[in-house]
Amino acid sequence: MSPLPFDLTHLDAALAARLAESGLAALRLKGRTLLPIVQGGMGVGVSAHRLAGSVAALGGVGTLSSVDLRRHHPDLMERTRGLNAGEAAKEAINAANLEALEREVRAARELSQGRGLLAMNVMRAVSEYAAYVRRSLECGIDAVVVGAGLPLDLPDLAQDHPEALLIPILSDARGVQLVVKKWERKKRLPDAIVIEHPRLAGGHLGAARIADLDDPRFDFERVLPESLAFLRSAGIEKEIPLIAAGGIRSFEDIRRLQSLGAAGVQLGTPFAVTEEGDAHPEFKRVLAEAKDEDIVEFTSVAGLPARAVATPWLKAYLKIESKLQAVAHVKARCTKAFDCLAQCGLRDGLAGWGQFCIDNQLAAALRGDIKKGLFFRGAGSLPFGSQIRSVRELIERLLTASAGPAAAAA
Numbered sequence: 001m002s003p004l005p006f007d008l009t010h011l012d013a014a015l016a017a018r019l020a021e022s023g024l025a026a027l028r029l030k031g032r033t034l035l036p037i038v039q040g041g042m043g044v045g046v047s048a049h050r051l052a053g054s055v056a057a058l059g060g061v062g063t064l065s066s067v068d069l070r071r072h073h074p075d076l077m078e079r080t081r082g083l084n085a086g087e088a089a090k091e092a093i094n095a096a097n098l099e100a101l102e103r104e105v106r107a108a109r110e111l112s113q114g115r116g117l118l119a120m121n122v123m124r125a126v127s128e129y130a131a132y133v134r135r136s137l138e139c140g141i142d143a144v145v146v147g148a149g150l151p152l153d154l155p156d157l158a159q160d161h162p163e164a165l166l167i168p169i170l171s172d173a174r175g176v177q178l179v180v181k182k183w184e185r186k187k188r189l190p191d192a193i194v195i196e197h198p199r200l201a202g203g204h205l206g207a208a209r210i211a212d213l214d215d216p217r218f219d220f221e222r223v224l225p226e227s228l229a230f231l232r233s234a235g236i237e238k239e240i241p242l243i244a245a246g247g248i249r250s251f252e253d254i255r256r257l258q259s260l261g262a263a264g265v266q267l268g269t270p271f272a273v274t275e276e277g278d279a280h281p282e283f284k285r286v287l288a289e290a291k292d293e294d295i296v297e298f299t300s301v302a303g304l305p306a307r308a309v310a311t312p313w314l315k316a317y318l319k320i321e322s323k324l325q326a327v328a329h330v331k332a333r334c335t336k337a338f339d340c341l342a343q344c345g346l347r348d349g350l351a352g353w354g355q356f357c358i359d360n361q362l363a364a365a366l367r368g369d370i371k372k373g374l375f376f377r378g379a380g381s382l383p384f385g386s387q388i389r390s391v392r393e394l395i396e397r398l399l400t401a402s403a404g405p406a407a408a409a410a
Helices: 013-022 049-057 074-077 089-112 129-138 172-187 220-233 250-257 282-290 312-326 358-366 392-396
Strands: 027-029 032-034 037-039 063-066 117-123 143-147 165-170 193-198 242-245 262-268 295-299 306-308
Touching: 013 358, 037 049, 049 063, 049 089, 063 089, 063 358, 074 089, 074 117, 089 117, 089 129, 117 129, 117 165, 129 306, 165 172, 165 392, 172 193, 172 220, 193 220, 220 242, 220 306, 250 262, 250 392, 295 312
Parallel strands: 037 063, 037 262, 063 117, 117 143, 143 165, 165 193, 193 242, 242 262
Antiparallel strands: 027 032, 295 306
């Protein structure tokens, strides 16, 4: 075999060889040559150190989710157990979560062994967004990825860390233009942009309303060329790689998206159900066995459209959602002590928004509690159908032509 056309420093050797044979282009970030595969950030606790570190160790981008990482640390959970709602409880929980974040970054770094790249996903909609960004950067995270809102202030928060990559998650070309122009005024450009399709992704979605999910402006065939045309007109096309996200399940998907101009792809659900995924085995089973007809869209307590498996709790909630919204009213404080969101439909009495505690429901899903959990999931059959396989096997399949579309493996 001829020498591989790129630096192997940050890549697993066997997967580097497979990438070279595949004809797919490598992803280049922070001066590193990487697999064109990004593992998306998934909270609460679904993508923690084990998953993110395992992906990075093979030469991909492994992403931790910053939200409520104390759930993986019994001592921190014990420290914050039984707190009464109020400012003292919020401060104690926030402190525990920042400590958990430090531990998780350290553990992911040990697993990655210097390969790949480690990112931290931070939701713009959470109340401690700025604190999570700052602590992640202080811990030496390679990249900060921000979705669930426009991160117009991210360059300000990261001004003391010019070496860190800043990556917004957006859904259309208008968002790309807005963020790039705003950041340019702050003398910073995105180091990459994730283009996430709200009709296909899981969890919180980048559209204002459920009715907007099918808007053609989100189609990859439109948003990728339009975004590249804008970047080209600004003379920065080569400086900001685009990473497509949402419903990507096969080598053929990656090849198609690279042909449209994407430098790489991001996947969430297929990684969530791997052996290394940080959630309970029952969580993985629920996601892996769900069919498209089992998945529903609804409005989250964060005011954003969301996509999840219609498990018993979600079905029961949706039956009474309109009644709960009809009696929504402002509470004096978060009744669950955490006060996790900057704006919360339940706490703030926002009638058109979700009326439940998202932290409680996502934490139940992390534990594999089908009766109480909210199980976020993207659309489409998974690469191995209902099987739970390793991160390495998933990446091998994604880099292998003729493995067939996802549906063939279901």
